[in-house]
Amino acid sequence: MADQRLEPVGNIIDIKHVSKWFKDKQVLDDVNLSVKKGEFVTILGPSGCGKTTLLRILAGFETATEGEILIAGEDITQTPPHKRPMNTVFQRYALFPHLNVFDNIAFGLKLKNFKSDIIEEKVHRALKMVGMTDYEHRDVNSLSGGQQQRVAIARAIVNQPQVLLLDEPLAALDLKMRKDMQMELKEMHKTLGITFIYVTHDQEEALTLSDTIVVMSEGVIQQIGTPTDIYNEPKNCFVADFIGESNILNGTMLEDRLVRFMDTDFKCVDEGFGCNVPVDVVIRPEDIYIMTPTENAMLTGKVTSCIFKGVHYEMTVVTPNGYELMIQDYHAFEPEQEVSLIIKPSDIHVMEKERTCNTFGAVVEDDTHIEMLGASFECLPHGLEKGTEVKVEVDFNKIDLTDDKEDGVLEGNVHLILYKGNIYHLTIVTDEHDHLYVDTNDVWDDGDMVGINIKPEDMRIIHD
Amino acid sequence: MRQKILRFFTRRSTWASPYILFLLLFVVLPLILIGLYAFMDYEGRFTVSNFTKFIEQPEALNTFIYSVGMAIVTTCLCILLGYPAAYILSDKEFNTSKTLVLLFILPMWVNILIRTLATVSLFDITGIPLGQGALLFGLTYDFLPFMIYPIYNTMTKIDKNLIEAAQDLGANHLQVFVKVIFPLSLPGVLSGIMMVFLPTISTFAISELLTMNDIRLFGSIIQENIMLSDTMNYGAALSLIMLLIIGITCLFDNSSKDSQLNQGGLI
Numbered sequence: 001m002a003d004q005r006l007e008p009v010g011n012i013i014d015i016k017h018v019s020k021w022f023k024d025k026q027v028l029d030d031v032n033l034s035v036k037k038g039e040f041v042t043i044l045g046p047s048g049c050g051k052t053t054l055l056r057i058l059a060g061f062e063t064a065t066e067g068e069i070l071i072a073g074e075d076i077t078q079t080p081p082h083k084r085p086m087n088t089v090f091q092r093y094a095l096f097p098h099l100n101v102f103d104n105i106a107f108g109l110k111l112k113n114f115k116s117d118i119i120e121e122k123v124h125r126a127l128k129m130v131g132m133t134d135y136e137h138r139d140v141n142s143l144s145g146g147q148q149q150r151v152a153i154a155r156a157i158v159n160q161p162q163v164l165l166l167d168e169p170l171a172a173l174d175l176k177m178r179k180d181m182q183m184e185l186k187e188m189h190k191t192l193g194i195t196f197i198y199v200t201h202d203q204e205e206a207l208t209l210s211d212t213i214v215v216m217s218e219g220v221i222q223q224i225g226t227p228t229d230i231y232n233e234p235k236n237c238f239v240a241d242f243i244g245e246s247n248i249l250n251g252t253m254l255e256d257r258l259v260r261f262m263d264t265d266f267k268c269v270d271e272g273f274g275c276n277v278p279v280d281v282v283i284r285p286e287d288i289y290i291m292t293p294t295e296n297a298m299l300t301g302k303v304t305s306c307i308f309k310g311v312h313y314e315m316t317v318v319t320p321n322g323y324e325l326m327i328q329d330y331h332a333f334e335p336e337q338e339v340s341l342i343i344k345p346s347d348i349h350v351m352e353k354e355r356t357c358n359t360f361g362a363v364v365e366d367d368t369h370i371e372m373l374g375a376s377f378e379c380l381p382h383g384l385e386k387g388t389e390v391k392v393e394v395d396f397n398k399i400d401l402t403d404d405k406e407d408g409v410l411e412g413n414v415h416l417i418l419y420k421g422n423i424y425h426l427t428i429v430t431d432e433h434d435h436l437y438v439d440t441n442d443v444w445d446d447g448d449m450v451g452i453n454i455k456p457e458d459m460r461i462i463h464d
Numbered sequence: 465m466r467q468k469i470l471r472f473f474t475r476r477s478t479w480a481s482p483y484i485l486f487l488l489l490f491v492v493l494p495l496i497l498i499g500l501y502a503f504m505d506y507e508g509r510f511t512v513s514n515f516t517k518f519i520e521q522p523e524a525l526n527t528f529i530y531s532v533g534m535a536i537v538t539t540c541l542c543i544l545l546g547y548p549a550a551y552i553l554s555d556k557e558f559n560t561s562k563t564l565v566l567l568f569i570l571p572m573w574v575n576i577l578i579r580t581l582a583t584v585s586l587f588d589i590t591g592i593p594l595g596q597g598a599l600l601f602g603l604t605y606d607f608l609p610f611m612i613y614p615i616y617n618t619m620t621k622i623d624k625n626l627i628e629a630a631q632d633l634g635a636n637h638l639q640v641f642v643k644v645i646f647p648l649s650l651p652g653v654l655s656g657i658m659m660v661f662l663p664t665i666s667t668f669a670i671s672e673l674l675t676m677n678d679i680r681l682f683g684s685i686i687q688e689n690i691m692l693s694d695t696m697n698y699g700a701a702l703s704l705i706m707l708l709i710i711g712i713t714c715l716f717d718n719s720s721k722d723s724q725l726n727q728g729g730l731i
Contacts, residue, residue: 061628081631082639088632094625098647107643108633159633 011073012037012162012195013058018067020053020219025433027053029219031067035163035212040189040196042206045216046242051199052167054216058197059088059165071162086163087156091171093148095140101127101151102136108159126158129188146177153185157192166198170205182208203243207231215239217416236351237418237425240282247288247325249421251281251350259350262323262421264299266343270350280351285328287347290315290339297340301325303333317341323421357395358437362461364388370461374432375410379456384463391462396425396439398458401450408451412436414444428452498707501700506693514701524685524702531682535664538603539611542660543653545604546611550652551645553612554619565616572609579606580670587674594676602674603664610659618652619645662710682706 013035020028027050035041043051056062058069060081068077076084087108095104105126109119127133130150140148149169156164166185170178186209189196200206206213207227215222215230215238223235234240237248251261256271261281273279293300301317304324313332317325317339325341333339362372364384369376372392384390405411415435416427426444428436436452444450472478505511518524549568553559571579583602587594622645630640668683680688686706689699 059628059632061631080636081628082634082636086632088629090625090629092623092625094623094629096626096629096644107630107635111634111639155633 010036012039012071013197014070014073015054015058016068016070018054018057018064018069020050020057020062021065027219028057028064031219031221033214033221033224035195035197038193038195040186040198040209040211041214042198042200042210042212043214043216044200044203044206044242045222046201049216050219051201051216053219055088055165055167055197055199058163059086060084085161086165087159087161088165088167089149089152089156089169091168093145093152095148095151095155097141099140100136101132101138101140101143104140104151105155105158107155112159122158123154126154129157129191130154131184146173146181149173149181153188157188157194161194163195163197164192166196168200169198171200171202178205185209207243213243215242217242233349234282234351236354237280237282238416240280240349240351241418245285245326245328247283247285247421248418249281249283249323250423251279253277253279253350257345259348262299262319263321266298266348267345268348268350269346270348273350273352278353278356280353282349282351283325283343283347285314285326286312287343288325288327289342289344290317290327290329290331290333291342293338293340296342298343299325299341301339301341303335303337303339306332306335308332324419325421355437357393358399360392360394360434362390362392364390368456370459373410373430373434373436377409377454377456377459379459379461382461382463384461388463391464393460393462394454394458396437397423398454399428399436399438400453400455401426401428401438401440401442401444402453403450405449405451408453410452412450412452414446414448414450417444417446495707498700498703501697502704503701504697506695506697514698515705517698518701518705524682527680527685528682528705530679531665534600534603534681535661537600538607538664539657539661541600541604542608542611543656546608546656547615547649547653550612550615550619550649553616554622568612568616569609571605572613576606577669577673580673584673594674594678596675596679598674599671599679602670603667606670607660607664610663611656614655614659615649615652618649622648658714662713665710666706 011034013033015031015033018028018031019026031050031054033041043054045051053062057064060076060079064077068075070076071085096107099107102123105123106119109122114122123136124133127135130153132147132150132154135143135147135151140151143151149172153169169185170181173181182205185196185198198206198209207230210227212224213227213230214224217238223230223239225233230239230243234243234246240246240248249261251259253259253270253273253276254265255275256273257268259266259268259270259279259281291297299319301319303315304318305316307314309328312328312330315327315329315333317327319325327341360372362370362377364382364386365371365376366386367381367383368378370379370390370392371377402408410430412428412430414426415429418425420439423439423441424444426438426440428438428450430436430452502514503510503512505513553565553568559565580602583598583605584594587598592598626644626648627640630644635643665681666683666686667681668687671679671681671684682702686699686702689695689702691699
């Protein structure tokens with residue numbers, strides 16, 4: 001009880017240091033999140049990032065391996081789902097096939113022993129809210145996908161939960177229907193005043209609906225912020241790449257407000273990184289000005305493709321030194337056309353690099369072999385004793401990937417691909433769940449199985 | 465020409481013909497014969513006396529009623545024993561491997577007569593007298609897997625999301641069972657009943673063996689009559705009556721399937 005008073009006022013949900021393991025696989029890693037009452041929070045991430053698991057832990061269908069969850073200051077980490085003050089809208093609707101629309105919606109109310117006239121009134125109101133009046137006695141199997149989803153929403157909100165959990169509720173609907181439902185959900189959120197926790201992999205949906213977006217990847221929260229924050233100030237390459245279109249480039253922060261990328265110095269507005277620090281640079285395709293060749297151009301290049309996208313054209317421009325940029329503009333420039341490019345300092349977004357090379361923990365096996373990442377690697381003679389623990393650094397571009405996984409010392413899957421203008425930056429996950437970061441010019445696909453090799457001379461063995 | 469032959473051999477109907485022939489010879493033809501014999505006396509004259517005999521002579525009718533009673537009791541016992549078993553088996557957390565299911569289904573692999581004979585010797589060894597109790601035990605033991613399997617099958621097919629949805633809406637374990645799992649498992653119970661109730665009425669070997677031929681079920685009566693040439697027509701009539709009753713119950717099953725989904729909500 002004493003703890004309850006210490007909780008910050010206004011937070012309806014507090015997720016504290018929540019981790020989740022399925023057997024030996026970690027799906028959530030130290031997740032911390034606070035949600036204010038009445039907020040519309042979207043948990044956004046690619047499939048397998050742990051967003052659904054987080055929602056299921058909130059609903060009570062899974063229990064957190066570590067950490068705690070508080071609702072309005074009250075610890076509910078071990079509370080079973082039927083005692084939690086929240087309701088869920090499931091991705092595949094999960095309507096009871098043996099009940100009609102009315103009985104589906106009344107399910108929760110009947111369990112709470114409401115009087116039948118009150119139930120009737122509440123169900124009518126919920127149906128009106130989702131625009132399904134007169135459907136009470138319909139068989140749920142005779143409804144379309146959109147109608148089933150409306151019934152599912154009505155079934156949840158009729159209980160007036162403190163928090164409404166929505167697990168990709170619109171994923172199964174077609175585009176037009178999805179857009180309509182988005183607007184209706186937003187409207188509903190306004191009128192009901194209930195806190196919405198919405199899980200989706202659709203970044204556009206997240207930007208449209210939310211007050212706050214939580215971007216997740218690999219079980220870790222990458223960034224929490226308003227849609228504009230997330231879009232304009234992405235914290236790392238993953239967020240920049242996942243939200244909207246972007247050009248991500250390797251750069252160097254020369255000094256405050258001066259960054260060098262694509263072999264050119266640019267003025268920017270970022271400071272505090274230090275001098276000559278490697279950074280990632282993000283430029284949104286709509287922030288690059290494209291024009292016929294002029295004197296004061298910052299960059300020149302040649303258009304290689306131009307696609308009409310409805311409102312704008314999407315063009316690819318290659319600079320003389322081989323960098324590719326994606327540009328969106330209302331004016332079309334035909335392929336093969338020479339163009340000039342201008343980027344405003346405020347449109348250059350500089351991000352700290354999460355890492356500049358691979359670092360692995362390793363153990364010396366003998367003078368020419370070390371054990372790391374669960375395999376034995378050949379290395380240059382180092383004169384260290386067997387069993388010594390060392391660190392090994394390998395540059396991104398010094399890891400060789402082979403098509404045939406048998407050819408590698410180690411096997412892995414391509415997990416994430418970032419195009420950095422002239423090079424692909426891949427994240428490889430090994431069978432032991434270790435991560436390797438590789439720069440390559442070869443084209444790989446997400447999920448490809450690869451063999452991994454590292455040459456002895458490319459390993460820097462650090463012993464301290 | 466070659467194309468025509470090729471088309472003939474690649475048609476689906478061509479491939480079905482061996483079985484259709486089998487069906488005509490061994491199912492349809494005997495059915496017609498039963499129908500004909502049922503309306504004939506042993507000299508081959510047309511008559512309905514076989515049917516009036518069934519109503520007038522209490523023996524066959526009584527056996528029939530008794531058989532139905534035994535079938536009902538057996539079916540109830542099978543449901544009582546089989547439903548919880550199927551429910552436990554369908555719980556994936558409890559039943560991680562399929563071995564347990566196999567163990568429950570295994571008796572289905574052993575011939576029903578062999579199982580019955582084994583039951584008889586089991587009663588002999590333990591010194592429990594054979595009779596109605598032994599018959600009920602034997603019937604339940606023989607038909608239990610046929611009840612478990614369909615229920616288990618429907619239960620494993622229940623969408624796990626529905627159970628979570630019910631929990632989410634405030635249902636505890638008991639309420640989830642009563643309001644979701646039970647109504648959705650009813651189709652399985654119904655096919656279980658079909659698989660147990662109907663064969664029990666017409667069984668004869670089991671009742672002969674387990675009651676030392678003391679209690680006779682409807683199947684025994686039919687068998688006895690068919691074996692003798694002068695009552696063969698009466699046996700045919702009895703078969704026809706049983707067929708009709710089975711047919712009517714099956715129709716009832718079909719018509720109830722549509723309303724099944726709605727009915728479940730009332731429970």
